[in-house]
Structures are given as C-alpha cells and as structure tokens.
Amino acid sequence: MRTLDEARKCWPQLDEVTSISQLRKAVSSPDKPRITSGLRSICWKIFLLFNNLDRTSWPTALVDSRTAYDSLRSHFLRAIEHPNEIESAVDPLSEHEESPWVALRKDETLRAEIFQDVERCMPDNMYFRQPSTQNMMLDIIFIFCKLNPDVGYRQGMHEVLAPILWVVERDSINPGSIERGRNTGTASRLLRDVCDLRFMEHDTFTLFRLVMQNAKFFYAPGEGQSGFSQQPQNDTPMLIRSKRIFEEYLPMADPSLAAHLKKVDIVPQIFLMRWIRLLFGREFSFNEVLVMWDIIFAEDSSLELVDFICIAMLLRIRWDLVEADTNTAFTLLLRYPEPDNPPFTFVHDALYLRDNLNPQAGANIIKKYGKKSPPISENESRVTNHARTSIGASNSLVPQPGSLEAILQDAARGVYNRGEKWGIAKAVRDAVGEVKKNVQTLQQSNSGQSTPRSGGREYRKPARPVLKSTQSNSEVLRRISALETRNKGLAKMLEGALSELWECHKEKSDEADVDKASLEALSVAIAKVQFVQVYLEDASIPLPIEEDKGKAPMRVLIPPERTSSAPPTSSPASSRSAAISSPSSKPPRPQRSIGNAPSSKTALPIDIPSLPTTLKSSTSRITAVPTITAPSPSPPSPTISVSPRVRPALAQSAFSWMLGQDERTSTFASASAHTAFPSDEKRRMARGKDSIGGKGYLFGEDDEEGSPIKDGRAKGKGSKAEKEIEEEVIDLGPLGKSAVA
Amino acid sequence: MSSKKKVLLKVIILGDSGVGKTSLMNQYVNKKFSASYKATIGADFLTKEVVMDDDRVVTLQLWDTAGQERFQSLGVAFYRGADCCVLVYDVNNSKSFETLESWRDEFLVQASPMDPESFPFVVIGNKVDVEESRRMISSKRAMTFCQSKGGLSYFETSAKEALNVEEAFSAIAKQALAQEEAGDFNSDFPETIPIDLKNDRDGCAC
Ligand SMILES: Nc1nc2c(ncn2[C@@H]2O[C@H](COP(=O)(O)OP(=O)(O)OP(=O)(O)O)[C@@H](O)[C@H]2O)c(=O)[nH]1
Numbered sequence: 014m015r016t017l018d019e020a021r022k023c024w025p026q027l028d029e030v031t032s033i034s035q036l037r038k039a040v041s042s043p044d045k046p047r048i049t050s051g052l053r054s055i056c057w058k059i060f061l062l063f064n065n066l067d068r069t070s071w072p073t074a075l076v077d078s079r080t081a082y083d084s085l086r087s088h089f090l091r092a093i094e095h096p097n098e099i100e101s102a103v104d105p106l107s108e109h110e111e112s113p114w115v116a117l118r119k120d121e122t123l124r125a126e127i128f129q130d131v132e133r134c135m136p137d138n139m140y141f142r143q144p145s146t147q148n149m150m151l152d153i154i155f156i157f158c159k160l161n162p163d164v165g166y167r168q169g170m171h172e173v174l175a176p177i178l179w180v181v182e183r184d185s186i187n188p189g190s191i192e193r194g195r196n197t198g199t200a201s202r203l204l205r206d207v208c209d210l211r212f213m214e215h216d217t218f219t220l221f222r223l224v225m226q227n228a229k230f231f232y233a234p235g236e237g238q239s240g241f242s243q244q245p246q247n248d249t250p251m252l253i254r255s256k257r258i259f260e261e262y263l264p265m266a267d268p269s270l271a272a273h274l275k276k277v278d279i280v281p282q283i284f285l286m287r288w289i290r291l292l293f294g295r296e297f298s299f300n301e302v303l304v305m306w307d308i309i310f311a312e313d314s315s316l317e318l319v320d321f322i323c324i325a326m327l328l329r330i331r332w333d334l335v336e337a338d339t340n341t342a343f344t345l346l347l348r349y350p351e352p353d354n355p356p357f358t359f360v361h362d363a364l365y366l367r368d369n370l371n372p373q374a375g376a377n378i379i380k381k382y383g384k385k386s387p388p389i390s391e392n393e394s395r396v397t398n399h400a401r402t403s404i405g406a407s408n409s410l411v412p413q414p415g416s417l418e419a420i421l422q423d424a425a426r427g428v429y430n431r432g433e434k435w436g437i438a439k440a441v442r443d444a445v446g447e448v449k450k451n452v453q454t455l456q457q458s459n460s461g462q463s464t465p466r467s468g469g470r471e472y473r474k475p476a477r478p479v480l481k482s483t484q485s486n487s488e489v490l491r492r493i494s495a496l497e498t499r500n501k502g503l504a505k506m507l508e509g510a511l512s513e514l515w516e517c518h519k520e521k522s523d524e525a526d527v528d529k530a531s532l533e534a535l536s537v538a539i540a541k542v543q544f545v546q547v548y549l550e551d552a553s554i555p556l557p558i559e560e561d562k563g564k565a566p567m568r569v570l571i572p573p574e575r576t577s578s579a580p581p582t583s584s585p586a587s588s589r590s591a592a593i594s595s596p597s598s599k600p601p602r603p604q605r606s607i608g609n610a611p612s613s614k615t616a617l618p619i620d621i622p623s624l625p626t627t628l629k630s631s632t633s634r635i636t637a638v639p640t641i642t643a644p645s646p647s648p649p650s651p652t653i654s655v656s657p658r659v660r661p662a663l664a665q666s667a668f669s670w671m672l673g674q675d676e677r678t679s680t681f682a683s684a685s686a687h688t689a690f691p692s693d694e695k696r697r698m699a700r701g702k703d704s705i706g707g708k709g710y711l712f713g714e715d716d717e718e719g720s721p722i723k724d725g726r727a728k729g730k731g732s733k734a735e736k737e738i739e740e741e742v743i744d745l746g747p748l749g750k751s752a753v754a
Numbered sequence: 755m756s757s758k759k760k761v762l763l764k765v766i767i768l769g770d771s772g773v774g775k776t777s778l779m780n781q782y783v784n785k786k787f788s789a790s791y792k793a794t795i796g797a798d799f800l801t802k803e804v805v806m807d808d809d810r811v812v813t814l815q816l817w818d819t820a821g822q823e824r825f826q827s828l829g830v831a832f833y834r835g836a837d838c839c840v841l842v843y844d845v846n847n848s849k850s851f852e853t854l855e856s857w858r859d860e861f862l863v864q865a866s867p868m869d870p871e872s873f874p875f876v877v878i879g880n881k882v883d884v885e886e887s888r889r890m891i892s893s894k895r896a897m898t899f900c901q902s903k904g905g906l907s908y909f910e911t912s913a914k915e916a917l918n919v920e921e922a923f924s925a926i927a928k929q930a931l932a933q934e935e936a937g938d939f940n941s942d943f944p945e946t947i948p949i950d951l952k953n954d955r956d957g958c959a960c
C-alpha cells in the first residue's frame with residue numbers, strides 16, 4: 014500500500030508514453046529507472062486488462078471486472094460463508110448427489126487442499142504469513158477453480174497468484190487516507206481508481222484470471238484423465254510442451270546440447286514443469302522474477318514466450334550441461350545456478366530466439382555472455398570427415414533433417430533393446446550414441462553451409478507437405494498398407510541376420526584382448542544395418558537422403574541447399590560449396606514429378622497444388638522466375654514425395670523460391686513456428702501417445718507389447734496415417750499466411 | 755551381473771501432499787528440518803552417497819514428488835528404472851493412509867517392474883512427534899496393511915525431530931541395492947519374459 018502522493022510521483026512517466034508499443038519498449042528496456050518500478054501493477058493492467066492507453070476507457074474496464082468478481086464471489090462463496098442458509102429441510106448427513114451438503118463438503122475439501130499450499134507460500138515474506146492475505150488467496154484460487162472445473166486446483170497456481178497479489182497490494186492506495194478536497198484532478202482520480210485498495214482482491218483476481226487463461230494449460234490434465242486410474246492416459250499439455258521444447262526447439266538452437274541431454278537421460282518435464290508452471294518464480298529471486306514478468310506480459314501475454322525462455326536458460330549454462338552426467342545435469346536444472354546477468358536477460362534472449370531459432374542464433378546467445386560459441390561451421394570439414402569414417406557411407410546415412418530424431422529414436426531403441434538382451438548394452442549404447450552424435454554434428458555442419466540469415470533454420474523445420482484435399486486418402490492408405498506389409502517381411506528377414514551378427518559381436522566382445530576400436534566399428538556397422546531394418550519395419554520413418562548418382566534416386570526430400578544449386582552429377586562436396594554462393598542466382602525450377610517415381614516404394618506421391626495456386630496469383634515474380642531459369646543446367650528435380658511423416662516445408666519444397674531469398678525464408682520459417690501454436694497444441698494432443706512414443710528409450714520407456722500405453726499405438730497404421738494427413742490440412746493456414754506476408 | 759562400477763540407486767518417494775516427503779528427504783540428506791518448505795512442484799531430487807555394510811559406496815538418487823501430482827503428469831519415463839519406492843503417509847491423517855494402496859498400484863503400472871510382487875516398497879508413517887491424541891492410524895493398522903501387501907518394510911518417523919529417519923533410509927538403500935543387483939528390473943527388453951525368474955534371483959544372490 015502507498016499514499017496517493019507517492020503514486021503521483023510515478024505517474025508522469027506514463028504521460029510520456031503515447032502508444033502501447035512504446036510502453037512495451039519502455040518496459041523491456043534494461044535502462045534504469047524502470048518504468049515498472051513505480052507503476053508495475055498499472056503496467057500489468059494495461060498489458061493484460063486494458064490493452065490500450067486510452068485512459069477514459071479504463072474506469073469502465075475496472076468497473077466491469079470488479080462487478081464480475083463481486084458476483085462470482087457471492088455466488089461461489091455463499092454456501093461456504095453461510096452454511097446455515099442451506100435449506101434446513103436437507104439432511105446434512107445425506108450422501109445424495111445433489112445434496113447441497115455434499116457439494117459443500119467437496120468445496121471444503123478443495124479449500125483445504127488449496128490452503129495447505131497457501132500456508133507454505135512465500136514463507137519468508139511476512140505479508141503472506143498474515144491470515145487475511147492467506148484467506149484472500151484462498152478465495153481467489155477457490156473461485157478460479159470453480160470457474161475452471163476442467164483443471165481445478167493444481168499445485169503451483171498459488172505461486173502464480175502470490176506475485177500478482179504482491180504487486181497489486183504494493184501499488185494500492187487507500188482512498189480513505191486521502192484528504193478531502195485535495196488531489197481531485199482527473200489524473201489523481203484515475204490513479205486512485207486504478208489502484209483502489211478496496212478492490213485489491215478484485216483486481217488481483219482479474220489479473221490472475223487473465224494470466225491463467227493461458228497458464229492454465231501448463232496445469233491441465235491430459236484428455237480423459239481423472240485422479241488415479243489404471244487406464245492408459247493421454248499426455249498432459251505440459252508433457253507435450255516439454256517434449257516440444259526439448260526435442261524440437263532445443264535441437265534447432267543447439268543440436269549438440271540437445272543430443273547430450275538426451276544421452277544422459279534427462280527427462281525434460283521434471284524441471285520444465287516447475288520452470289514453466291511458476292513462470293520461473295522459483296528459479297530466481299522474487300524481485301528479479303517480477304521484472305521478468307513485466308517483460309513477458311508486455312511482449313507476449315499469450316505466454317508462448319516461456320518456451321524460448323527455457324531455451325535461453327539452457328543455452329546460458331550449456332557448457333556446464335554438456336560436461337554433466339545425469340546427476341549433475343539434473344542438479345543444474347533443478348537448482349539453476351544464479352546467473353551473472355539479471356534474469357530478465359533470458360526474456361530478451363527468448364525474444365531473439367523466437368524469431369531466430371537456429372544453431373547460429375543459439376551460438377550468438379551463448380557468446381553474448383562471454384562463453385565460447387559451440388562448434389558450428391568452423392568444424393565443418395573435420396566433423397564431416399569424422400562422421401564419414403565412423404558411419405561409413407555417410408551420404409546415404411544423412412537422414413532427412415526434420416525427422417532425424419524419429420529415426421534415431423526408433424533405430425537406436427531397436428538396437429539398444431537387442432543389445433541389452435545379449436548383454437552388450439554398454440557397447441551398443443555407446444555406439445548408438447556415437448552414431449547419433451555424428452549425425453547431429455554432421456547436421457550441424459550442414460547448417461553451417463547456409464548463409465547466416467537462413468541459418469539452417471528451415472532445415473530443422475519439420476517438413477510439411479501441401480495437400481490438395483483428403484480425397485486421395487483411401488488410395489493412399491491402401492498403398493501404404495501394401496508397402497508396409499512388404500517392408501515388414503523384409504524386416505523380418507533382416508532381423509534374423511542381425512541377431513546372428515549380434516551373437517558374433519558378443520563372442521568378439523567376450524574375448525580377452527578385444528580391440529575396442531574394431532569392436533565399436535562392428536557395433537556401428539551392425540547398428541547401421543539395424544537402421545535399415547527399422548526403416549523397413551516402420552514405413553512412417555522417413556528415409557535418408559540418397560545422393561544423386563545420376564540414376565533415378567530414391568525420391569526423398571532434398572534439402573533446399575542442394576536442390577537449389579547442385580548439378581545432378583556433382584559430388585556432394587561441390588554441391589555443398591556451390592550451395593553457399595548460388596541459391597540467390599539460380600532458383601530451382603519447380604517441377605512436379607509427382608506420382609511418377611517408380612522407385613519411391615516407401616514414399617507416397619501426393620498432389621501439391623492448392624497453396625501455391627493462391628500464392629501464384631498474388632505474387633508476380635513467381636511466374637517470371639521459372640521462365641528465366643529454365644535454360645540453366647537443370648538441377649536435380651526437386652521432387653516432393655510425401656510419406657506420412659515427411660512433411661516438406663514450403664521453404665524446403667520445390668516452391669521454396671516463392672519465398673524469395675534467404676531472408677524471407679528465415680522469417681517464414683520462424684514465423685510459422687510460433688503462429689502455428691494453437692493448432693499445434695491441438696494436433697499434438699490428438700496424436701497423444703503416438704507423438705511421444707519414442708521418448709526416453711535409453712531411460713527405458715515403454716516398448717513392450719501389450720503394455721497399456723502401447724494399445725493406442727496399435728490401433729492400426731491406417732488411422733495413424735489418416736490423422737497425419739489431416740494435420741497437414743490444418744497446417745496450411747499459418748503456412749500460407751506467413752509465406753505471403 | 756556383479757560389477758565394480760559406481761552404483762546409482764534410484765528411489766522414488768510418493769505420498770499425498772503435505773505428509774512430509776520433502777521434509778523427510780531434507781532431514782535425511784541435509785540433516786535439517788525447516789518449517790518453511792514450499793509445496794513441491796512436479797519433482798525434485800537430491801543425491802546422497804551411502805556407505806553400505808560391505809563398505810561399498812553407492813549413490814542414492816532420491817526423487818521427491820509433488821503429492822498432488824498424479825502419475826501421468828510426470829510421464830512414464832520418470833518412474834522407469836526405479837530401484838525402490840517409498841510410500842509416505844501422515845499418521846495423523848487417515849486419508850493419506852488410505853491412498854497408499856493406490857499410490858502403490860499406480861506406481862507398479864507406471865514403472866512396470868519385471869516382477870511387481872517382489873519390487874521393494876518401504877512404507878513410512880511420518881509426523882509421529884505430533885501429540886498422541888491427534889494420531890489417526892495406529893502402528894498395528896499400518897503393519898497389517900504392510901503384511902497384506904507381501905510384507906513391506908514399515909517405519910514410523912518424524913522429519914521434524916529426526917526420529918528414525920536415518921534407519922528408514924538405510925533400509926531403503928539396502929533394498930534398492932538388492933533390487934538393483936537382482937537386475938530383474940528392466941523393461942527395456944520386454945520380449946524376454948524370464949519364466950524362471952525366482953530361481954535366477956536366488957542363483958544371483960550368492
Ligand atoms: N510435526 C511435524 N510436521 C511435519 C513433519 N514433516 C513435515 N511436517 C510439516 O508438514 C508440512 C508438509 O511437509 P512437506 O515436507 O512440505 O510435505 P510434502 O509431502 O513434501 O508435500 P508436497 O510437496 O505437497 O507433496 C510442512 O508444514 C512441514 O513442516 C514431521 O515429522 N512432524
């Protein structure tokens with residue numbers, strides 16, 4: 014609480030601001046004094062509630078929200094506060110469902126649950142030890158729960174509420190303390206109204222509700238979940254988000270860090286759950302957290318930014334993490350080391366990463382704080398050579414980028430399981446780790462080829478096919494299943510051979526004077542064959558890139574660097590160097606060789622058109638380009654063949670040239686990454702276990718036949734593929750939008 | 755399967771919110787009790803090096819969980835590979851005792867150990883320092899429950915007064931080590947279903 018005079022001293026700062034975006038800038042600025050230091054609750058109200066600087070509209074917004082809270086309060090707290098008003102005719106001991114007593118007892122249980130945490134909230138802050146504060150928090154959370162029965166009370170909500178209450182309380186003005194006749198100017202009246210002590214609880218509730226509007230998904234149960242249950246259940250949105258941060262975003266920003274954390278079995282939700290649910294409230298000191306929240310609310314009240322804040326936090330300690338074993342890594346993540354720079358810098362980094370999620374940007378963030386940049390391009394040749402020697406024909410083993418994770422997960426799990434069975438887990442685990450590392454670094458080095466502006470970003474982007482409609486689905490599904498049957502047969506044949514190989518490996522490894530290097534080489538070689546088996550077994554795993562040898566290649570997605578420049582006969586090396594200079598001068602010629610790829614056994618030819626057509630009509634240079642480039646040495650036809658999981662992004666597709674040159678490409682890629690969130694979330698939830706199936710294989714996640722979790726997956730490939738196809742249709746919206754923009 | 759390498763034992767602590775899981779773990783690892791632990795969000799962990807009877811040093815990786823969290827929110831991967839599960843209840847709170855069974859059952863579902871029957875659980879009745887008149891669950895009742903579940907070990911503790919905490923955790927370490935050495939907890943290769951598991955174990959225990 015403060016006096017009107019104190020509050021008035023800060024007010025002029027707000028007078029200088031003329032637009033929301035100016036205010037946003039001012040709030041985000043690291044310069045002191047901070048505008049929020051005296052106007053924090055007002056800024057939060059502007060960003061979350063008013064959404065404008067038109068002060069004449071504020072009183073109405075306040076009255077509305079305060080009235081709303083009054084009625085919610087009297088509605089939900091009536092029985093609690095006046096139990097004797099419940100009709101005396103009703104037997105208090107009745108267990109009948111509709112009995113108001115039953116409802117009352119349920120409410121009391123809920124309140125006890127909430128109160129247990131409120132009591133343990135901010136233990137060192139006297140304000141939160143006062144019963145009046147605790148009761149206010151209890152009521153606010155209770156009403157929120159009654160309004161959101163789908164989520165109810167989850168631990169942690171109280172720590173989202175506490176800072177809000179604190180901020181509102183600090184700024185509130187007791188109107189009773191103002192002398193009559195003084196400070197009656199418009200500004201004073203407004204200030205007094207916005208910060209009216211009498212409505213502290215109301216305004217706290219309103220801000221809490223507005224924050225929780227988005228934050229509640231961090232707490233939500235998975236679909237169809239309730240309490241204890243033996244049923245296999247869908248992953249919670251939080252699990253899905255953790256996976257996304259860990260398996261999609263982090264590898265984009267720092268592939269080798271991501272690979273390392275995975276290797277040491279870091280289960281991301283364990284630390285991300287607390288980081289995100291509490292909006293970093295326990296990771297840094299209270300006042301620092303408030304500054305972080307200032308910027309978060311200013312920049313992105315949808316809270317999607319938190320994902321990138323997490324990435325920024327991981328990058329800040331990346332050198333410690335890459336050295337860490339499982340225990341050390343978990344300790345770093347669960348007791349995040351105090352940063353040298355104030356924590357709001359994580360939010361700044363996050364804003365940058367949100368628009369530039371690529372290894373170069375990741376390296377920039379790491380360097381910014383005086384740390385060595387992780388190896389990206391300078392190692393390119395060494396890494397490539399290394400990779401080549403250890404994974405042999407690396408050309409054909411370079412997986413299609415967006416699906417790297419899937420391939421490695423599945424293949425490695427297969428290898429690992431088998432290895433474990435023959436008692437050679439360690440060797441295989443290492444070998445797989447090695448393959449994985451090589452592929453990752455290889456990929457990293459590939460990304461170095463593209464210009465800094467495109468930064469390799471688009472190449473980690475899961476490729477998305479452009480489907481016309483779902484008309485062809487049944488035909489497509491029929492083909493998939495035919496091919497899958499065939500592949501499974503082939504896989505079986507290979508499996509037999511593989512087990513013999515592993516036996517042989519085991520014998521060798523049992524020998525006393527075993528040559529470790531050759532043993533490892535053997536492991537890797539077997540692992541590679543096993544990869545092939547895994548590909549065959551599961552047609553949904555995209556195949557690696559087949560280097561064009563002048564013959565009809567396996568028609569899989571070709572990354573843009575190559576499609577855009579390399580002549581068909583060029584060696585991989587020259588195609589790589591050419592890629593650096595030429596994409597701007599020679600846009601690829603879009604060519605649809607759809608449905609005529611005889612060797613594309615596992616790929617699925619699908620027509621492309623609807624999106625490009627709209628683009629065509631809106632962008633004049635598109636029609637011009639192909640004509641100009643037609644005479645140039647024809648590049649390998651950038652064929653798009655679509656297997657259910659290979660989803661070429663526009664940037665990677667034959668139509669990438671529509672996006673213009675690299676700069677636009679990268680904007681496109683990053684823009685679509687976050688504009689697609691809402692639908693993303695939905696889709697992921699719909700996919701449920703499928704999408705998370707491969708996680709944590711080294712940790713020992715589910716893989717057994719007949720496990721309850723597996724059941725969902727076993728429902729048949731047909732329906733799975735269908736789901737995937739629908740997804741793509743949904744995705745066209747954001748894709749098209751950002752491409753045109 | 756005997757190995758000279760460093761042994762890491764994974765222990766998961768479960769039980770209703772507020773029974774004192776965080777307090778117990780901190781009392782054991784840091785030798786202190788604070789009345790101001792915040793509610794656990796998700797999970798947290800501490801490690802402790804323990805010298806076993808045979809002078810072997812093992813690392814206990816103790817996972818504290820949030821009592822309100824149901825299993826699906828931490829994900830299956832979290833539970834896999836556990837060597838021992840500690841079930842904590844508050845002797846002054848009957849509900850926290852009544853839910854022990856579902857904590858146990860659900861753990862078995864999530865962690866899916868090879869041999870659920872023999873998977874080591876240790877039951878802890880905490881807060882025995884509180885005045886006797888408030889006690890809801892008698893030792894006898896708790897022990898009957900443990901018997902009915904195949905003879906689970908049972909300890910009564912006070913995290914506040916550091917009563918019996920050391921004893922409980924050294925039993926936990928022992929059972930976790932035995933479980934780890936039995937090596938039958940491995941869901942990584944589910945195709946192998948060792949029919950003669952019991953014999954195997956006996957054979958290994960030498
Ligand atoms: N009297 C007494 N109080 C205890 C004891 N152990 C814990 N408490 C108190 O019980 C409350 C809850 O303790 P926590 O350790 O936070 O409980 P928890 O099981 O970790 O709870 P969650 O994190 O919500 O799952 C705190 O107020 C502790 O001070 C004990 O042995 N005796």
Ligand SMILES: [Mg+2]
Nearest residue numbers: 775776793794
């Ligand atoms: Mg706790």
